[in-house]
Amino acid sequence: AQSVTQLGSHVSVSEGALVLLRCNYSSSVPPYLFWYVQYPNQGLQLLLKYTSAATLVKGINGFEAEFKKSETSFHLTKPSAHMSDAAEYFCAVSETGFQKLVFGTGTRLLVSP
Amino acid sequence: DSGVTQTPKHLITATGQRVTLRCSPRSGDLSVYWYQQSLDQGLQFLIQYYNGEERAKGNILERFSAQQFPDLHSELNLSSLELGDSALYFCASSVGGGALNTGELFFGEGSRLTVL
Numbered sequence: 325a326q327s328v329t330q331l332g333s334h335v336s337v338s339e340g341a342l343v344l345l346r347c348n349y350s351s352s353v354p355p356y357l358f359w360y361v362q363y364p365n366q367g368l369q370l371l372l373k374y375t376s377a378a379t380l381v382k383g384i385n386g387f388e389a390e391f392k393k394s395e396t397s398f399h400l401t402k403p404s405a406h407m408s409d410a411a412e413y414f415c416a417v418s419e420t421g422f423q424k425l426v427f428g429t430g431t432r433l434l435v436s437p
Numbered sequence: 438d439s440g441v442t443q444t445p446k447h448l449i450t451a452t453g454q455r456v457t458l459r460c461s462p463r464s465g466d467l468s469v470y471w472y473q474q475s476l477d478q479g480l481q482f483l484i485q486y487y488n489g490e491e492r493a494k495g496n497i498l499e500r501f502s503a504q505q506f507p508d509l510h511s512e513l514n515l516s517s518l519e520l521g522d523s524a525l526y527f528c529a530s531s532v533g534g535g536a537l538n539t540g541e542l543f544f545g546e547g548s549r550l551t552v553l
Contacts, residue, residue, distance in 0.1 A: 358541075367439060367527060367544030414480065424470065424493050425542060427480040 326351040326417045328398075330428035338436050343387075343402040345431045347415030350396065357398040358416040358425065359389055368414060374398060385409070410435045440464065441545035443528050449551045455516040458548045462509055462530030468492070469511040470531070470542060471503055475524040486511055518552045525549050 331346040349355055356375050360368040372383025379391040389400045398415060412432045416425040440463035450456055462469050471483040473496075482495035486505035497503075500518075505511045515522060526549075529542035 360544075365546070367441070367546045368529075368542075369439070369544070370541050373541060424482040424485055424495060426482065427472075429479045 326355060326426050328357075328415045328417045328426065328428040330413075330415050330431050332431055333429065334432045334434060336434040336436065337405045339407055340404050343400070343405045343409065343433065345400040345413050345415075345433065347389075347398045347400065347428060348396050349398060349415075349417045351417060356418045357389075357391060358418070359383065359387070359398075359400050360414045360416060360427075362412045362414065362430075364411075371400070371413070405433075405435050407435050407437070409433060439543040439545065441528055441530050441543050443526075443545035443548050445548055446546065447549050447551075449553065450518060451553055452518055452520060454518050454552075455514065456518065456550065458513040458515070458526050458528075458550075460511045460513070460528030460530075460545060462511070462528075463543050466530035466532055466543070467509065468531045469505055469509070470529040471497075471511070471513050472527040472529065473524045474527060474547070478524075480527075483513070515550070518550075520552050523550055523552045 327350045329348045358373045359371040361371050362368045372381045374381050374391045382388045387402045412430045414430045415428040418425050442461040444459045467488045470485045473481045483497040484503050485493040489505050500516050503513045525547045527547045529544045
């Protein structure tokens with residue numbers, strides 16, 4: 325069965341610093357991969373998705389992620405953190421693009437001035 | 438605003454009781470998904486409906502049930518509630534449930550259930 329592992333339940337960065345949130349996946353077939361963001365007291369919002377097209381995927385709010393099959397990774401990056409990026413980020417996988425998404429445990433991003 | 442509406446936003450009840458959570462998907466979306474989010478379990482997929490029919494089942498307890506109605510709204514019924522059922526319950530919707538599903542889910546703001 326497919327799964328994702330997010331390394332680090334909390335990541336702290338300074339405003340303007342690079343953001344790197346790690347996600348490794350396990351899948352027996354080519355996966356569909358997603359990053360969602362959850363702001364306090366809100367539902368999840370799609371940041372970006374990989375569906376076997378370009379390996380470097382650009383999303384909203386300046387985030388991007390690179391699919392690396394050899395490393396089974398789909399890390400999320402942003403060159404310069406903003407205070408408004410503070411939120412919880414979830415990596416998710418779907419083997420077929422159908423039906424359910426399997427989510428990681430989430431990484432809380434803290435941004436300090 | 439995702440376009441997915443969940444009611445109620447907050448619910449406090451006692452052990453042994455039964456509650457119903459309601460979800461209205463985005464206009465045009467045929468699939469509805471239910472997820473449970475708790476501190477110890479994270480985001481757990483419960484169940485999916487597509488155009489009124491159950492499509493996929495996850496870690497849903499036998500005490501829980503769901504359905505999707507002809508107008509595509511969905512209800513999640515939780516019965517014989519236990520303290521451990523306290524969680525945030527999310528509904529999400531998507532356009533398709535099969536080949537058309539790109540995997541993008543649109544989430545509601547959740548229903549926070551507290552069982553005392």
